[in-house]
Amino acid sequence: MASVTVRYFAGARAAAGRAEETIAAGRSLDELVAELAERHGSRLVPVLAVSSFLIDGVTCHDRQQPLPAGSTIDVLPPFAGG
Numbered sequence: 001m002a003s004v005t006v007r008y009f010a011g012a013r014a015a016a017g018r019a020e021e022t023i024a025a026g027r028s029l030d031e032l033v034a035e036l037a038e039r040h041g042s043r044l045v046p047v048l049a050v051s052s053f054l055i056d057g058v059t060c061h062d063r064q065q066p067l068p069a070g071s072t073i074d075v076l077p078p079f080a081g082g
Contacts, residue, residue: 002070004071005021006022006072007020010076010077012044012076012077017043025067025068026067028063028065028067029064029067030064032073053074053076055067056072
């Protein structure tokens, strides 16, 4: 089965209860975010709403484009400090 790796950082890691997971490929970022919200529930939903997403290290601008199999999606909530 083709898959993508989702990596969680900072508050996203705490809300998801894990650092990373593998999800089946073939969906868009918006579809992936909906699945993650369903999987992890109310703790992760507000974090996903304010997070940025990188696909293989590049900011995602088209959330409807299918994610390539084998890619890594980073979930980056806003960070404090600066």
